[in-house]
Amino acid sequence: MSQKSKFAAVAFVLAIGLPGAVRAAWQPAKPIEFIATAGPGGGTDNFARAVQNIITKYKLVEQPIVVVNKAGGSGAEGYTYTKSMAGDPYKIVFGTSNAWTQPMVSKVAYNYTDLTPIAAMVQDEFLLWVKQDAPYQNVQDFFKAVAAKPAGDFKMGGAQSKDTDETLTRMIDKAAKVKFVYIPFKSGAEAAVQLAGGHIDAHVNNPSESIGQWKGSTQRPLCAFSPQRLPDGPKVTATQNWHDILTCVESGLNIPQFQQPRTVWLPGKVTADQAAFYVDLMKKVQATPEWKEYIERTSQTDTFLTGDAFSKFIKDDIERTHKIAADEGWLISN
């Protein structure tokens, strides 16, 4: 019996013996590429690498996984690359909501409809941060100070242009009836340093982008753009942990919820079996203790949206962002 026919015989026996397993059909047969739409060390990169580490540790997939960073063009490089890989189930792209918001405001060569959605796995939170020694102790004082100065005197920093940070800034403008000047930097970490140096007045960083600075008493959060308080945990500073920070609604700024989902996609034109395999894989990843540890370490909120729930989420988010983008004149004309 040749090697091949031996293998075929085994496969045949398995097929008879385990019909259920065989119908689960598609399994990867070669190495898988994870494409992070951010540079090494960024939030999306950490996300992709956390998933990779968990899969490798528990051997959830037999094939090796490599993480590739395609961060160019605020992530457009990675999405465009994935789009060009239509039908290839070995390319998984990791991103955020920019998969659908970026095509709205810049002429990039992809749209989220070119990709096959797998899941939204985490929601990163946003907070309003000010410099440690700023005179205002709460949100109300802060906006009183902003309103007292001429429009455009207060500088809000953030990562990228026309992305989540600037969108949120414009929502704050509307909710508090003020007008910030928005200064875009390359990353949230850069904005945090600029705030520490007093070059800007505020920013809306994610917890993981500013935790080191908060610990080091260069800046402090005023409120969290979250429907309820962030989860309880160890103290970050001597007196406070994330749970001690008021929600923005509690403190009088009426923006009940603003979060950034971390998303997973396949290229377009893959089969339903292939997509189902990865949905299932991500569910397994989410069930591990290492995943819990990742969520806690980065102070994000665990979530798992897939299928219709994910589509609805995208639709809602597009509606909301579109309105702001239209008001601000960001929409690209075509």
Add this chain to the structure above:
Amino acid sequence: MENLEALMHGFDIALSGNHIFLMLIGVLLGILVGVLPGLGAPNGVSLLLPLTFGMQPVSAIILLSSMYWGALFGGSVTSILFNIPGEPSSVATTFDGYPMARDGRPTTALATAFGSAAFGALAGVVLITLSASWVAQVALAFGPPEYFAVYFLAFASFVGMGGSPPIKTLVSLAIGFALAAVGIDTVSGSVRLTMGIDELVKGVNFVVAVMGLFGIGELLIAVEDEFHVKAISSKVEWREVFRTLAGLPRYSWALLRSAAIGCWMGITPGGPTAASFMSYGIAKRLSPRRANFGKGEPEGIIAPETADHAAGTSALLPMLALGIPGSATAAVMMGGLMIWGLNPGPMLFIEQKDFVWGLIASMYLGNVVAVVLVLLTVPIFAALMRVPFFIIAPVIVIICTVGAYSVSNSYLDVMMMMGFGILGYLFKKLHYPLAPLVLAIVIGDKAEDAFRQSMLMSRGSLGIFFAKPLVTTLILLGAALLLMPVIWRTIGRMMPRTQARP
């Protein structure tokens, strides 16, 4: 004194057999990835990162940073021997290192580079040791206008230097700025200059540009040139290494000046690339042997190498303290930091004393290990120059192709690299300077971002560049450097020509 005590404690941690072993491994791997095509420090460090997850943070950072030192030294090897800079910061080393190596003195060129690099790194570490507690504070003073002023200073010190007709420098600079603008613009978020090629949204990568401009461009020139086709018969001499090192103190003024420039640019966040260009530019203007620059002048190697390593080293701590990575490699290391459970930020210095001082101590030791290892290998590397051109030429093409492809696994990059090769060839043939082009590609977009962020802050008023003492000083310094050649020429013209004809 408190710092010295902490440093001694750091040596206690770093001087264990285990850690020395990690340093050796790290440095050797680093030299390897620095020299090998298409790897480079960032990739090397990412490949090692998963291995460090089980380690103590301090052991992990010692391994990774040793690899970084090794890669920095290794990167100079390809710059000098093949005119292919592996990191942006070693571009300026090619200007005199490569001509010297071609001239039959590869051993001298390499030993000079390594010796001055070690001196620069040492200067950087000493500075960090003495000022670790407040070094981060200095960096905090830098907002967008100050950033712009530092970049302006770097451009000014290099561009005003002369050598080429100003108009050619300007053309070269303008092409560089245009290339730096390709891709997504940080400030407006819109796509620029992609010319209908979707993939160009990622921008023009530095490695791709430099591999073509220097590696392939030089190759094309060499093919024309009878002289280059012959192999260089360099003697493999250990004595030459020591003779070169012993001769370095003759350049002590250049060494000190370059180290000072490097340290200053490292702390003010100008970074190693700007530092090496600036140091080369200033050396070329101040050196008594300025006419030899570009033809294999030792001072032309000493200036950029010393400044590069001084800046690279002294930039590391503000980076940890502020949480902003200054280079791709540093970004990977910072990713590691988070995975090891440390948060980069001001508290790192207070909460993680063992880690920080262990790292500083390992910077002393790691650099010593690196320079010893790398000096031992000089004759071996220099022997590469004896390989005949018909073997080396295809190898260079392979290095450049693999290097360009591995940046982001893209064929477009390989095509662009070839295109840059032709551009580099044309530049050389028509006597346009390449350096302003490269400088503009590397820091052009940063300078633009900083300028436009400043304009947003000031609502369009240039007054922001004269609003605070720090930024005003920097801008005036830059303007002075830019205008110096013009002023000198005018003075020279007004003075009777007594000195011109002895």
